[in-house]
Amino acid sequence: MNIVGVDLGGTKVRAVLADGTGKLLARTDRPTQADRGLDSVIDNIVSVINKVMSKSTPGEVLAIGIGAPGPLNPRTGVVFSPPNLPGWTDVPLRDLIEAKLGLPVYLGNDANLAALGEYTFGAGKEYRYLVYITVSTGIGGGIIEDGNIIHGSRGAAGEIGHMTIKLDGPVCNCGNIGCFEALASGTAIRKRALDLLNTNRPTLLRELSNNNLDSVNAVMVEKAAKLGDEAALELLYDTAIYLGVGITNILHLFNPEIVVIGGGVSQVGDLIFEPLRAEVNRRAMPAFRENVPIVPTDLGDDVGLYGTIALVLQNYEDAQRRKQQLAHLRRDGI
Ligand SMILES: [Zn+2]
Structure with missing residues (x-):
């Protein structure tokens, strides 16, 4: 079982691939390009996720954890309007990424997730x-x-x-x-x-x-x-x-x-x-x-990324169930 973690920053979007113990297996990053608007940022997020997923055995990735600048609501997966992501107002980031990749996504405030990373791994x-x-x-x-x-x-x-x-x-x-x-x-x-x-x-x-x-x-x-x-x-x-x-x-x-x-x-x-x-x-x-x-x-600069892995691990059973559901939806063409 593998997990993808994403840290969405104002200047860079970083992604890692980890195993179930939190060991990092691959990483990549690219500019966020926040000034080019929402669609470009989403494309960049999907691009770094696909890049680290290509290092995993097909089907092995359970879910994706994303840390984004707050304020946001982790329960609904909606990012309100972060000062360093201009043009973002009530963006349903979790659902957008889930729809593009067909895998369960868990979203958290980057600083909250850093706390979770420190708690779990640091x-x-x-x-x-x-x-x-x-x-x-x-x-x-x-x-x-x-x-x-x-x-x-x-x-x-x-x-x-x-x-x-x-x-x-x-x-x-x-x-x-x-x-x-x-x-x-x-x-x-x-x-x-x-x-x-x-x-x-x-x-x-x-x-x-x-x-x-x-x-x-x-x-x-x-x-x-x-x-x-x-x-x-x-x-x-x-x-x-x-x-x-x-x-x-x-x-x-x-x-x-x-x-x-x-x-x-x-x-x-x-x-x-x-x-x-x-x-x-x-x-x-x-x-x-x-x-x-x-x-x-x-944990240095990686503390937030470790937090995204920890977030998925905290939701392990839910992620397993939702991964199957999303696979069925895809198969049925919904
Ligand atoms: Zn203040």
């Missing part, structure tokens, strides 16, 4: 209650409660990037102010770095960016910090404090056994994790923080 393997946070250009998350994703009434729960951290904070993409994402994401780091460059304070960022403001990003701030740049170190420290505040809220709300952090910012390492953990220790009640590891993901 740092969360030993735990039943886990929160996963991705910190990259934005902040997303997923909450696992006794082995299951918390979905909420419309399937959109877990948007932790938009909890308010600061009453008078910076404006967020969502239109609100002071969101976690507006303060602690890679984009927030870049914005603070640009503010810093507008002052007279000495910083290696001037040299590193060669006065090209477009090139300033979180990776460059990390580089400056590791070279001992005081201003960059302070900037990362401030980010870690905001992360610590957000994670304290999460600990109190969901009482997880482990918090796993992924995304580019998590790769900064101790410069972020040490002050973050110290802030959590200062703020969280002992019963919520003691013996709760806060760790970087060990």
Whole structure:
């Protein structure tokens, strides 16, 4: 038995072929071409699926798991209107792909599925209650409660990037102010770095960016910090404090056994994790923080893809039944 997993991103669509234990057997990717509209994106999704399916014995693929940017409803398979997929409004993605390929499709929010991937195959393997946070250009998350994703009434729960951290904070993409994402994401780091460059304070960022403001990003701030740049170190420290505040809220709300952090910012390492953990220790009640590891993901960029495989495995029996049903429908020409 094989499973196909697809990660639909704003710039790239990736697909993998896995066996029933989650071992990856093949992978491919191509540009999403979101600017060319819905039909092009669907064609690109079908194309990467067919490419990895060609590496499997015919008939061996049970189902396809797809992770897409939220908000979306995993129960109906409908993607609402993600900011990075222009022109997408209430797209029945699950049904569209199912109709093209004749195999059962399971759809999930990419950050929720990353949580499921971490829970099933990664740092969360030993735990039943886990929160996963991705910190990259934005902040997303997923909450696992006794082995299951918390979905909420419309399937959109877990948007932790938009909890308010600061009453008078910076404006967020969502239109609100002071969101976690507006303060602690890679984009927030870049914005603070640009503010810093507008002052007279000495910083290696001037040299590193060669006065090209477009090139300033979180990776460059990390580089400056590791070279001992005081201003960059302070900037990362401030980010870690905001992360610590957000994670304290999460600990109190969901009482997880482990918090796993992924995304580019998590790769900064101790410069972020040490002050973050110290802030959590200062703020969280002992019963919520003691013996709760806060760790970087060990699945790297593949965490979301592992989540799509885990989603199909969670629906294994349903997938077997629906695969047969879809085969009958195809045979009868319906
Ligand atoms: Zn927001």
